[in-house]
Amino acid sequence: MTDEKTIEVPDEMRAQVALTNMADLVKGNLLDKPYNWGRRNSIWPMMFGLACCAIEMIATAASRYDMARFGMEVMRPSPRQSDMLIVSGTVTKKMVPQIVRLYNQMPEPKYVVAMGACASGGGPFKEGYNVVAGIDKYIPVDVYISGCPPTPQALLNGFMKLQEKIDSQSINRERWYDKEDPIEALPVPVLGPDIMDPRDYAMITKQAKA
Amino acid sequence: MTEELVVTLSALETRFPDVVKKDERKGYEGFLVDTKNLVEVATVIRDELGYDYLSSVTGVDYLEEELLEVVYHFYRSTGGKSLVLSVQVPRKKAVVPSLYDLFISADFQEREAWDLYGIKFEGHPDLRRILMWEGFEGFPMRKDYQEAFFVEDQKPFANRWPEGKVFRSEDENQFGKNVQYPKGFDKPKKWDPEEEDLLYAGLQELGKKDSGDLATDHVVVNMGPQHPSTHGVFRMAVVLDGERIVALKPVMGYLHRNHEKIGERNTYLHNIPFTDRLDYLSSMVNNHGYVLAVEKLLGKKGAVPERAEYIRVIMSELTRVSNHLWAIGFLLNDLGAFFTPSLYAIEERELILDIFEATTGARMMNNYFRFGGVARDFPPGVLEKLNSIVFERLPRKVDELDVYLTDNEVVASRTKGVGVLSPEEAIAHGVGGPVLRASGVPYDVRRADPYSIYDRFDFDVAVRYHGDCYDRYIIRIDEIRQSLRILQQALKDIPEGPVLLKNPYNIRVPEGESYGRVEAPKGELGFYIVSDGTANPYRYHVRAPSFVNLTALEKMCVGQLVADAVVVLGSIDIVLGEVDR
Ligand code: SF4
Numbered sequence: 001m002t003d004e005k006t007i008e009v010p011d012e013m014r015a016q017v018a019l020t021n022m023a024d025l026v027k028g029n030l031l032d033k034p035y036n037w038g039r040r041n042s043i044w045p046m047m048f049g050l051a052c053c054a055i056e057m058i059a060t061a062a063s064r065y066d067m068a069r070f071g072m073e074v075m076r077p078s079p080r081q082s083d084m085l086i087v088s089g090t091v092t093k094k095m096v097p098q099i100v101r102l103y104n105q106m107p108e109p110k111y112v113v114a115m116g117a118c119a120s121g122g123g124p125f126k127e128g129y130n131v132v133a134g135i136d137k138y139i140p141v142d143v144y145i146s147g148c149p150p151t152p153q154a155l156l157n158g159f160m161k162l163q164e165k166i167d168s169q170s171i172n173r174e175r176w177y178d179k180e181d182p183i184e185a186l187p188v189p190v191l192g193p194d195i196m197d198p199r200d201y202a203m204i205t206k207q208a209k210a
Numbered sequence: 211m212t213e214e215l216v217v218t219l220s221a222l223e224t225r226f227p228d229v230v231k232k233d234e235r236k237g238y239e240g241f242l243v244d245t246k247n248l249v250e251v252a253t254v255i256r257d258e259l260g261y262d263y264l265s266s267v268t269g270v271d272y273l274e275e276e277l278l279e280v281v282y283h284f285y286r287s288t289g290g291k292s293l294v295l296s297v298q299v300p301r302k303k304a305v306v307p308s309l310y311d312l313f314i315s316a317d318f319q320e321r322e323a324w325d326l327y328g329i330k331f332e333g334h335p336d337l338r339r340i341l342m343w344e345g346f347e348g349f350p351m352r353k354d355y356q357e358a359f360f361v362e363d364q365k366p367f368a369n370r371w372p373e374g375k376v377f378r379s380e381d382e383n384q385f386g387k388n389v390q391y392p393k394g395f396d397k398p399k400k401w402d403p404e405e406e407d408l409l410y411a412g413l414q415e416l417g418k419k420d421s422g423d424l425a426t427d428h429v430v431v432n433m434g435p436q437h438p439s440t441h442g443v444f445r446m447a448v449v450l451d452g453e454r455i456v457a458l459k460p461v462m463g464y465l466h467r468n469h470e471k472i473g474e475r476n477t478y479l480h481n482i483p484f485t486d487r488l489d490y491l492s493s494m495v496n497n498h499g500y501v502l503a504v505e506k507l508l509g510k511k512g513a514v515p516e517r518a519e520y521i522r523v524i525m526s527e528l529t530r531v532s533n534h535l536w537a538i539g540f541l542l543n544d545l546g547a548f549f550t551p552s553l554y555a556i557e558e559r560e561l562i563l564d565i566f567e568a569t570t571g572a573r574m575m576n577n578y579f580r581f582g583g584v585a586r587d588f589p590p591g592v593l594e595k596l597n598s599i600v601f602e603r604l605p606r607k608v609d610e611l612d613v614y615l616t617d618n619e620v621v622a623s624r625t626k627g628v629g630v631l632s633p634e635e636a637i638a639h640g641v642g643g644p645v646l647r648a649s650g651v652p653y654d655v656r657r658a659d660p661y662s663i664y665d666r667f668d669f670d671v672a673v674r675y676h677g678d679c680y681d682r683y684i685i686r687i688d689e690i691r692q693s694l695r696i697l698q699q700a701l702k703d704i705p706e707g708p709v710l711l712k713n714p715y716n717i718r719v720p721e722g723e724s725y726g727r728v729e730a731p732k733g734e735l736g737f738y739i740v741s742d743g744t745a746n747p748y749r750y751h752v753r754a755p756s757f758v759n760l761t762a763l764e765k766m767c768v769g770q771l772v773a774d775a776v777v778v779l780g781s782i783d784i785v786l787g788e789v790d791r
Contacts, residue, residue, distance in 0.1 A: 052487055130468055137387045200385060
């Protein structure tokens with residue numbers, strides 16, 4: 001696939017250099033390796049804590065467990081600069097509109113980690129009238145971490161799982177950069193008599209008639 | 211009844227014949243007052259009898275009697291036992307006069323009772339929902355309110371035990387999630403949310419001011435709920451004139467996890483792990499407050515063996531040390547010294563967590579205290595480790611923090627004279643803990659109303675007198691030193707023996723009400739419990755120090771620069787799990 005006619009490669013360099021073009025690289029999945037290697041080692045989490053689990057997240061960021069070993073020490077307070085949303089705690093109905101909004105503001109490729117029992121499925125507070133039984137009812141989740149709270153080791157293990165996921169992704173398959181058909185923002189829930197997901201409006205109207 | 215209360219009662223009875231009555235229900239310790247006399251009686255209590263500190267206001271729903279009750283706990287800021295007043299109103303027409311004008315500490319607590327019970331407080335200047343949002347359907351703490359995932363009134367649920375039928379609540383709900391809508395509600399698209407409008411309406415009122423000859427506008431800035439300086443999901447709506455704060459409203463409820471509703475469905479023992487998750491930085495102390503309240507009801511049956519009392523004190527004080535370390539670290543974060551001081555603090559906290567983990571099996575959520583003792587004894591080796599930390603390492607490290615921070619130019623210039631709260635204001639706002647003591651009021655529950663075995667130890671109540679952020683910082687260093695003193699004495703004296711006498715799984719709590727309070731690292735933590743003799747608490751209320759301390763936030767911030775609001779908030783040291791519950 002080299003283009004030897006236009007670019008001269010000196011003889012002594014031939015063993016080290018291969019010439020190709022972008023289209024071929026992408027098609028042959030050759031770009032994925034270096035691209036994913038770069039991404040997996042510099043996932044910037046959003047500086048965003050919800051509840052008790054956030055304390056363990058901070059402990060993980062501190063010197064004893066040291067998230068910096070994974071290139072994750074750069075916590076960004078702004079969603080526009082972060083790659084990963086760690087949902088670290090109980091998601092309440094009052095909070096979920098903000099979380100969906102934050103998620104929408106993050107640039108692709110973005111990842112969501114549900115840290116702990118609450119974020120994964122409601123946890124000990126699941127039955128509460130103001131509690132969302134798992135953030136995955138509103139935004140897609142990539143990694144679930146069990147525990148209440150997950151220990152720092154468990155959290156790190158979750159990050160490693162996320163890295164594995166990143167390794168397995170390919171620019172050819174993912175939809176991050178699709179110009180023709182861009183990904184729609186998720187609908188932001190509204191605080192009504194109870195939390196209302198715009199995707200459920202039809203169902204709400206139907207139940208009123210029943 | 212204590213002697214003190216007898217005197218108070220006779221004083222009240224002579225002043226108000228037929229108006230103030232002793233609460234005759236079995237196990238109740240307060241006085242019943244008519245709604246129309248409430249303000250008058252409260253004024254006398256405050257001005258003549260010296261009960262100037264309104265600690266807790268909460269509602270109770272007596273469904274069978276068709277009554278809603280509001281319970282007030284008053285204290286003297288000089289120490290002593292509580293004075294409990296209750297007023298009863300019919301459920302259908304629940305209107306009670308507000309005590310806001312007498313005790314500002316009623317502000318948020320009355321709003322909470324309105325939010326969760328639908329009790330209207332006449333005369334409250336800003337009676338909006340506080341934990342839920344405006345427009346939410348129903349008053350969730352009422353006994354006849356049922357959640358979307360409702361199964362049964364009380365645990366253990368009959369279908370889960372002993373049958374063991376496991377199911378996912380989502381599968382039973384037609385929306386597949388935790389929601390329910392009122393009957394006939396069919397216009398979700400036309401819904402008009404009013405929460406924010408009401409909030410801003412209140413703010414504009416406050417923010418109206420003449421700005422001199424140059425016409426300027428005020429700006430409303432929202433900090434939070436996602437903001438790195440708010441220590442969680444807390445929000446401040448601030449009105450600014452230039453950079454000066456002219457009005458501020460805290461907005462909370464973003465972590466309202468329905469602790470109390472769930473607590474009333476749980477059995478008594480179930481609630482211990484839930485209290486861990488209130489102030490999740492000081493789980494052990496939360497445990498302590500709760501078991502104290504229940505043990506009070508249990509009477510002799512709740513007696514605690516000596517060794518367990520010592521272990522309780524040791525654990526509580528270790529918690530205080532770790533909490534204050536964390537608070538100092540993150541106050542420095544808020545000052546702009548991002549993460550480095552915190553790293554020093556967290557390093558020491560980790561050592562304490564190791565002790566917790568070895569003893570209880572968990573780093574944070576310890577679930578360690580039981581009615582009548584603690585769950586298990588220290589495993590071998592832990593006491594030696596504790597000794598080395600308490601006698602050697604921690605004193606050294608506190609001195610180190612002190613040297614680095616106390617005389618630091620930047621710390622001093624950012625905190626001295628900022629967010630001042632006078633002692634009178636502090637008492638009126640009902641703040642507690644380090645915030646109260648930094649304002650010059652030497653009030654510490656461990657001394658003012660001793661519980662457990664705190665009367666045996668030699669320690670000073672730390673006090674500072676300026677009431678600014680600097681004093682609120684330095685008082686935490688003082689308190690760590692005092693806690694270490696207590697720890698050193700406790701570790702020297704700890705006797706051998708059992709740590710738990712009875713099997714805690716099957717307790718019957720006699721009828722009555724009780725209020726157990728402890729000096730939590732953040733202030734007075736109280737648990738109000740009403741028992742009807744069944745296996746579940748009839749009423750379970752948490753008087754959370756962080757929540758009440760926030761009442762004073764606006765007072766401290768108005769007139770300061772907006773950057774200082776962050777520091778003031780950091781110096782109060784809140785934890786959202788406890789604010790919102
Ligand atoms: S999973 Fe447990 S520790 Fe984490 S937020 Fe929920 S209750 Fe707190």
